Amino acid sequence: MMETIQNTFTQWLSYTSQPEFWWQLAILVLAVVTALIIRNMMKHSGGTAADEGEGQSRLRKMSRKGLNRIQFPISMLMVTLIGQAILNHQEMVTPLLAIATPLLLSLAGIRIAAYILRKGFSPSPLLKSWENIIATMVWLMVALHLLGWLPGVLVALDGLAFSLGTSRVSLLLVLKLILTIGIFWMLALWLARLIEQRLSRSVHFSESSRVALAKFSKFMLLGIAILVALDAAGVDLTALTVFSGAVGVGIGFGLQRISSNFISGFILLFDKSIKPGDVITIGTKFGWVQELRARYIVVRDRDGVETLIPNENLVTTDVINWSYSDKAVRLKLPVQISYNDDPEQAMQIMLDCAFSSPRVLREPVPLCRLMQFADSGIALELRIWIQDPENGLGGVRSEVNLAIWRAFKQAGITIPYPQRDIHIKSGGTFNTVESAD
Numbered sequence: 001m002m003e004t005i006q007n008t009f010t011q012w013l014s015y016t017s018q019p020e021f022w023w024q025l026a027i028l029v030l031a032v033v034t035a036l037i038i039r040n041m042m043k044h045s046g047g048t049a050a051d052e053g054e055g056q057s058r059l060r061k062m063s064r065k066g067l068n069r070i071q072f073p074i075s076m077l078m079v080t081l082i083g084q085a086i087l088n089h090q091e092m093v094t095p096l097l098a099i100a101t102p103l104l105l106s107l108a109g110i111r112i113a114a115y116i117l118r119k120g121f122s123p124s125p126l127l128k129s130w131e132n133i134i135a136t137m138v139w140l141m142v143a144l145h146l147l148g149w150l151p152g153v154l155v156a157l158d159g160l161a162f163s164l165g166t167s168r169v170s171l172l173l174v175l176k177l178i179l180t181i182g183i184f185w186m187l188a189l190w191l192a193r194l195i196e197q198r199l200s201r202s203v204h205f206s207e208s209s210r211v212a213l214a215k216f217s218k219f220m221l222l223g224i225a226i227l228v229a230l231d232a233a234g235v236d237l238t239a240l241t242v243f244s245g246a247v248g249v250g251i252g253f254g255l256q257r258i259s260s261n262f263i264s265g266f267i268l269l270f271d272k273s274i275k276p277g278d279v280i281t282i283g284t285k286f287g288w289v290q291e292l293r294a295r296y297i298v299v300r301d302r303d304g305v306e307t308l309i310p311n312e313n314l315v316t317t318d319v320i321n322w323s324y325s326d327k328a329v330r331l332k333l334p335v336q337i338s339y340n341d342d343p344e345q346a347m348q349i350m351l352d353c354a355f356s357s358p359r360v361l362r363e364p365v366p367l368c369r370l371m372q373f374a375d376s377g378i379a380l381e382l383r384i385w386i387q388d389p390e391n392g393l394g395g396v397r398s399e400v401n402l403a404i405w406r407a408f409k410q411a412g413i414t415i416p417y418p419q420r421d422i423h424i425k426s427g428g429t430f431n432t433v434e435s436a437d
Contacts, residue, residue: 020087024096027083028076035075042071073108080104099146106142110135180229188225192218211276211292212269219294257312261295264311268292274314274321279389281320282309288390302392322389328361329389333400336377338414343370343378349407350382356403357396361385377416 084097144150154172161170196214268274269292279288280299287301296308322329337346347368354366364385371379382404386396408415 020092020094021096023087023092024083024094027080027087027097028100030083031076031079034079035072038075039071070108070112073104073111077101077104077108102146103139103143106146107139110138110142177230180232181226184225184229184232185222188221189218192221212266215269215292215294216266257310258295261311264315265292265294265296268297268311268314273324274319277390278324279322279327281322282313282317285309302394327389328364328385328387329393330364330383330385331393331396333382333384333397333404334371335380335382335404336374336415337380337408338377338416341378341413343380345411346378346408346413347380349411349413350380350404353400353403353407354382354384357399359386359388359391359396360400361387376418 080097080100084094084101087094087097141150144153157172157175158170161168161173163169192214195217196210199210199214202210274280274289274292274297276289276291280286282299285299285301285307287299287307290298290300290306296310297314299307299309301307333350335346335350337343347370350368351366354360355362360366361384366382366384368380368382371381373379382400384396384400386393405415
């Protein structure tokens with residue numbers, strides 16, 4: 001390989017003494033300057049999209065991003081082709097421009113292909129950074145192939161190897177394994193997202209069934225992708241028996257909680273006990289389920305705080321699901337009145353105040369009950385129903401309690417303080433002890 005590179009370098013070094021080389025180099029420099037000027041002009045000509053519709057603005061934004069990725073190599077390619085045509089017309093040989101043309105074409109194709117593939121995945125800064133790295137690596141391989149150096153590079157990489165038992169591990173095998181796993185992994189993620197999008201639009205499955213099928217298909221596709229990539233890279237799959245044994249030992253020693261949460265996640269999905277959108281209470285946490293993940297669920301409360309609860313806790317502890325079969329929830333509002341007041345009048349006033357909150361349902365009808373004759377007064381209880389517990393319970397309680405308070409004050413009904421009757425018995429004998437000085 002080194003000999004090939006040295007011969008190529010010697011040939012190009014001898015070629016620099018000819019005028020054709022410097023003309024071609026000038027055209028390439030002009031192509032780079034032209035591409036930079038065009039990029040600067042496109043960057044400052046974006047304007048605003050205030051007068052456009054939302055869909056048209058998004059489409060234009062995507063088109064501009066895709067164009068920006070191929071603008072530099074395409075601009076260089078146009079200038080290079082024009083310069084090559086001019087030099088050929090002057091009967092000059094242009095080997096430098098002949099190499100630059102396919103390199104620029106491949107760079108434009110690779111960059112736009114990487115951009116299209118990235119649009120098929122969820123956006124993330126990590127994915128954006130890997131897009132440039134992957135595109136650069138693929139372009140380098142194409143460049144080595146066009147220069148004729150790729151076979152020599154492959155031989156050199158295969159020579160850097162060591163023996164591991166009966167297996168020979170080379171740098172070429174490792175790179176091939178990483179590349180194949182990355183390609184099949186990206187393809188599996190793209191297919192999994194496509195399946196998830198199709199399931200989200202399906203009306204034949206419930207929400208929990210769609211989540212379960214999407215997650216199951218994702219992990220199944222990823223597992224198949226890894227096995228196919230290992231086989232394509234030339235790795236003996238029988239060697240995985242040792243790896244599976246190591247995984248089993250790892251699960252036994254330190255990964256049992258992770259595997260338990262993973263399996264519990266699928267149990268929750270398939271038995272449909274908890275679904276996205278359900279309102280639950282677990283321990284002191286109250287909120288509605290935002291999404292189900294492989295290891296945890298996301299519960300959002302009324303304060304906007306999102307709590308990540310491991311799936312194992314939902315399987316092994318008591319969970320109150322306020323919307324398991326029906327979202328209708330009954331609230332109980334206890335009130336005490338004085339023994340000097342009429343309980344029937346107070347109960348009617350409480351029923352009249354039940355609909356002071358617009359969230360209270362007409363059916364089932366509100367009820368008021370006399371619960372007991374307590375120490376401080378007569379204990380009454382108003383029972384109302386609401387249909388949206390995910391919007392919180394405190395707001396309804398506050399609105400109805402305030403209405404009862406105002407109505408009681410207007411009707412002269414009092415809410416008693418805690419009262420105790422103290423009886424002092426007389427006639428007791430007290431013994432006094434005098435102390436001696």
